[in-house]
Amino acid sequence: MSDDEADPELLALLRQHLQGKLTLHDGPETGVLQGAEYVYDNAIDVAIDMRACKNAAAVIYAQMQQKGYSPATWAAHELHPSRAELGDDAMVAFVFTMDLLNFSFWSELPEAERFTIEYRGRRWTGYWSLVAALRRALDEGIPITDSHFWQDEEECTLDVLRHVFRSCTNEEMPLLAERLACLREAGQVLYEKYECHPANLIDEANGSAAALVNLLARDFKCFRDEHVFEGRRKPIRILKRAQILAADLWACFEGEGYGDFWDIDKLTMFADYRVPQILNSMGCISYSPPLSTAIRTKRDIPSGSNWEMQLRACSIWCVELIRREIVKQNPDCRLNAILIDFFLYDTIKEMEAAGQETVPHHRTRSIWY
Numbered sequence: 188m189s190d191d192e193a194d195p196e197l198l199a200l201l202r203q204h205l206q207g208k209l210t211l212h213d214g215p216e217t218g219v220l221q222g223a224e225y226v227y228d229n230a231i232d233v234a235i236d237m238r239a240c241k242n243a244a245a246v247i248y249a250q251m252q253q254k255g256y257s258p259a260t261w262a263a264h265e266l267h268p269s270r271a272e273l274g275d276d277a278m279v280a281f282v283f284t285m286d287l288l289n290f291s292f293w294s295e296l297p298e299a300e301r302f303t304i305e306y307r308g309r310r311w312t313g314y315w316s317l318v319a320a321l322r323r324a325l326d327e328g329i330p331i332t333d334s335h336f337w338q339d340e341e342e343c344t345l346d347v348l349r350h351v352f353r354s355c356t357n358e359e360m361p362l363l364a365e366r367l368a369c370l371r372e373a374g375q376v377l378y379e380k381y382e383c384h385p386a387n388l389i390d391e392a393n394g395s396a397a398a399l400v401n402l403l404a405r406d407f408k409c410f411r412d413e414h415v416f417e418g419r420r421k422p423i424r425i426l427k428r429a430q431i432l433a434a435d436l437w438a439c440f441e442g443e444g445y446g447d448f449w450d451i452d453k454l455t456m457f458a459d460y461r462v463p464q465i466l467n468s469m470g471c472i473s474y475s476p477p478l479s480t481a482i483r484t485k486r487d488i489p490s491g492s493n494w495e496m497q498l499r500a501c502s503i504w505c506v507e508l509i510r511r512e513i514v515k516q517n518p519d520c521r522l523n524a525i526l527i528d529f530f531l532y533d534t535i536k537e538m539e540a541a542g543q544e545t546v547p548h549h550r551t552r553s554i555w556y
């Protein structure tokens with residue numbers, strides 16, 4: 188075919204698109220948003236306040252504009268390593284390891300006694316303690332981001348992991364044995380299916396964030412964050428760490444190379460224990476009296492329970508409604524659920540640091556978030 192003859196198949200696709208018959212954004216779906224809406228439609232303990240969401244949309248958008256929120260915000264955090272520092276493949280391995288273990292840092296101990304990592308002369312807690320511990324391990328020559336190491340039962344032992352995550356207080360990192368199990372499983376799957384390199388997983392997703400999320404949920408039990416809701420045959424997919432892994436890659440590679448996903452806007456908010464907290468403090472979601480009491484008295488809310496599923500799924504749906512409201516109020520804006528989520532997480536952490544938390548976050552201990 189000479190250069191000036193267009194490919195008939197391409198012409199047919201173009202014709203369908205122009206006739207509105209083909210949304211070029213077809214492609215893999217994760218099903219997370221649909222499941223979140225289903226739970227919201229059947230929730231009785233969590234409600235969404237549309238007026239508060241409209242107000243929140245305006246406030247969030249204004250502050251995100253003012254702070255210039257963009258994928259580059261990720262690398263702006265002083266503790267996140269940069270691509271330049273690590274190189275692309277080591278950066279992928281770091282982000283993969285980080286989001287494999289990115290769960291359950293909360294503690295009931297006072298600030299001075301809770302699990303804390305000392306690194307570069309500072310004390311890091313919560314999510315940042317994970318980032319600090321991984322960087323400290325690499326500085327110490329421990330190959331904590333190498334999947335061969337994860338599989339080596341002589342080298343990568345629970346005691347070595349205790350050393351990697353040693354606290355400068357008496358409290359051990361929560362769920363340490365579970366974290367070792369995640370590393371072991373991921374090492375095994377990467378060995379069996381992806382020649383030991385997470386970068387091969389990204390290549391397999393072929394530029395689709397939804398496909399990457401689905402591959403993670405399909406091949407790794409420890410990423411398969413899905414739970415039965417009210418006996419429904421199909422489990423509800425939340426996939427928080429699988430989604431935040433795709434989002435962190437997109438952000439740290441600023442949408443290029445290993446972070447280049449054509450469907451990145453399909454990802455939803457990451458249902459953790461911090462964003463529901465700020466949504467509740469902004470009045471966007473509210474709780475039934477029993478659930479509200481359970482959260483305010485810091486009672487354990489079991490993983491996969493009806494209350495917990497409502498909390499997580501309604502938060503996902505609430506952020507989607509805020510996102511739609513932001514787009515309605517600012518038609519040309521390019522914000523997606525990821526950047527709104529990152530902003531909400533960072534904001535509640537600033538509020539926590541300033542002692543301005545008005546409601547506690549909910550207490551669920553699990554490997555999912």
Ligand SMILES: Nc1nc2c(c(CN[C@H]3C=C[C@H](O)[C@@H]3O)cn2[C@@H]2O[C@H](COP(=O)(O)O)[C@@H](O)[C@H]2O)c(=O)[nH]1
Nearest residue numbers: 289290291292293313314457459460461462529532556
């Ligand atoms: N939804 C959502 N959840 C997030 C994050 C992050 C950090 N992301 C960084 C990357 C870009 C952003 O700008 C952030 O700087 C951690 N988490 C989750 O929160 C919990 C940790 O809470 P705490 O113990 O208080 O630090 C735990 O479940 C963890 O998985 C986020 O962004 N969104």
